[in-house]
Amino acid sequence: MEKNLKRELLDKDRAYVWHPFTQMKDYANRDHVLIEKAEGLFLYDADGRRYYDTVSSWWCNLHGHGHPRIKAAIRDQLDAFDHVMFSGLTHAPGIELAEQLVRLTPEGLTRVFYSDNGSTAVEVALKMSFQYWQHTGRTEKTTFAYLDGSYHGDTLGAVSVGGVDRYHALFRPLLFHGHRLPAPDLRQARTAGADGEREVAARALAAVRELFEQKGDTIAGLIVEPMLQGAGGMIMTPSAYLQGVRELCSRYGVHLIADEVATGFGRTGVMFACEHAGVSPDILCLSKGLTAGVMPLAATLCREELYAAFYDDDAAKTFFHGHSFTGNPVACAVALASLRLFEEERVLERAQATIAALADALRGLARLPHVAHVRQLGLVAAFDLYLDAERRQPFPPERRIGAAMYEAGFEEGLILRPLGDTLYYWLPLCAKPDDVRDIAARTERALRRVLS
Numbered sequence: 171m172e173k174n175l176k177r178e179l180l181d182k183d184r185a186y187v188w189h190p191f192t193q194m195k196d197y198a199n200r201d202h203v204l205i206e207k208a209e210g211l212f213l214y215d216a217d218g219r220r221y222y223d224t225v226s227s228w229w230c231n232l233h234g235h236g237h238p239r240i241k242a243a244i245r246d247q248l249d250a251f252d253h254v255m256f257s258g259l260t261h262a263p264g265i266e267l268a269e270q271l272v273r274l275t276p277e278g279l280t281r282v283f284y285s286d287n288g289s290t291a292v293e294v295a296l297k298m299s300f301q302y303w304q305h306t307g308r309t310e311k312t313t314f315a316y317l318d319g320s321y322h323g324d325t326l327g328a329v330s331v332g333g334v335d336r337y338h339a340l341f342r343p344l345l346f347h348g349h350r351l352p353a354p355d356l357r358q359a360r361t362a363g364a365d366g367e368r369e370v371a372a373r374a375l376a377a378v379r380e381l382f383e384q385k386g387d388t389i390a391g392l393i394v395e396p397m398l399q400g401a402g403g404m405i406m407t408p409s410a411y412l413q414g415v416r417e418l419c420s421r422y423g424v425h426l427i428a429d430e431v432a433t434g435f436g437r438t439g440v441m442f443a444c445e446h447a448g449v450s451p452d453i454l455c456l457s458k459g460l461t462a463g464v465m466p467l468a469a470t471l472c473r474e475e476l477y478a479a480f481y482d483d484d485a486a487k488t489f490f491h492g493h494s495f496t497g498n499p500v501a502c503a504v505a506l507a508s509l510r511l512f513e514e515e516r517v518l519e520r521a522q523a524t525i526a527a528l529a530d531a532l533r534g535l536a537r538l539p540h541v542a543h544v545r546q547l548g549l550v551a552a553f554d555l556y557l558d559a560e561r562r563q564p565f566p567p568e569r570r571i572g573a574a575m576y577e578a579g580f581e582e583g584l585i586l587r588p589l590g591d592t593l594y595y596w597l598p599l600c601a602k603p604d605d606v607r608d609i610a611a612r613t614e615r616a617l618r619r620v621l622s
């Protein structure tokens with residue numbers, strides 16, 4: 171990009187734009203990276219510098235940027251028609267996508283309710299669950315249970331079931347009351363391997379059981395991020411926990427709401443993270459990868475029993491919820507194109523070699539000083555940085571190690587976006603083993619620079 175144009179844009183960025191999750195004062199004397207092009211696994215800035223998109227553009231992108239089949243789906247749908255309302259009208263992309271989602275998601279989910287982002291997918295789930303109990307005479311079921319460290323979005327309903335104090339505590343006066351449960355964080359295992367997993371799951375499940383025994387009659391649903399709590403710090407959780415909460419939710423009549431906004435569509439090595447545990451939720455939230463990370467769209471799926479409780483001659487039993495862009499046809503067409511790619515290009519099968527290469531690369535990174543708790547689930551990997559990794563002594567916060575790694579990442583051609591002192595990759599499914607090896611080598615250089 172021409173230098174003057176770049177300067178002009180960045181000045182206007184500073185003059186007019188308020189970026190999300192950003193302390194804008196951090197940018198008082200420096201610029202945001204201005205992206206001019208995105209192709210495959212890479213983003214290019216206005217100076218032509220290339221960066222690996224190791225976080226898949228906020229955990230969204232699946233098949234790489236600018237995939238020709240995705241672009242063609244957008245063009246074709248725009249040639250047919252653009253946005254139309256989805257209440258009182260319907261359209262082929264919305265219908266066909268719903269059919270595919272019911273086919274692909276864990277068994278028992280039969281109905282698809284569209285919205286347009288991850289937070290709204292969660293809002294829909296919470297309201298759907300709440301209203302179900304109102305319709306079925308269990309009007310005392312009005313609260314939700316959620317986990318420590320959980321993140322379900324930034325709208326107030328989603329924040330009410332959020333467990334990351336740094337983001338959520340300030341808003342408590344605005345939120346509805348919920349029950350916060352301990353997270354089955356695998357880092358807390360006292361023994362390695364399967365025994366440690368069982369122990370972590372059992373401890374966290376005991377808290378769920380106790381809560382349900384005492385208050386299950388008043389709880390509408392329990393919301394979880396299956397297998398992997400993302401924004402809370404890339405907390406990986408045992409499959410036995412998911413199986414356990416499934417069993418407890420069924421026993422105590424509490425909806426199990428699986429938020430797969432981040433984990434859905436292959437990121438964890440299987441299509442949906444619930445599959446790792448062979449578990450089917452009552453309500454499932456999807457977004458991000460739903461459109462291969464290209465268009466805003468979300469879907470909340472539920473069991474027929476929930477849908478049936480709203481299906482009535484009584485208009486008051488309508489689910490009064492909707493968004494302007496609910497079921498946007500262009501987004502639905504893109505989602506269908508992405509699902510076709512999964513099948514035709516055997517995307518999940520091919521990703522397995524990359525997942526193995528990632529495991530291998532992590533073994534190398536695990537040997538570096540200051541690195542601990544190296545963990546992986548499919549194409550997601552994370553590790554924590556400590557001043558003294560052996561004693562788990564953290565860096566003093568003022569060293570802002572995460573922020574320093576973010577900067578060092580740019581120098582090494584990587585978009586890294588650490589969560590505090592936790593560094594992670596959230597790789598697109600199109601990443602190849604060689605890419606992973608290159609990303610790990612660049613990360614190692616960035617680590618050495620920041621930590622030496």
Ligand SMILES: Cc1ncc(COP(=O)(O)O)c(C=O)c1O
Pocket residue numbers: 287288289290292321322323324395400401429430431432433457458
């Ligand atoms: C598990 C989970 N749920 C919900 C959301 C919210 O999605 P959105 O940012 O599209 O509102 C996120 C976003 O990161 C997420 O990770």
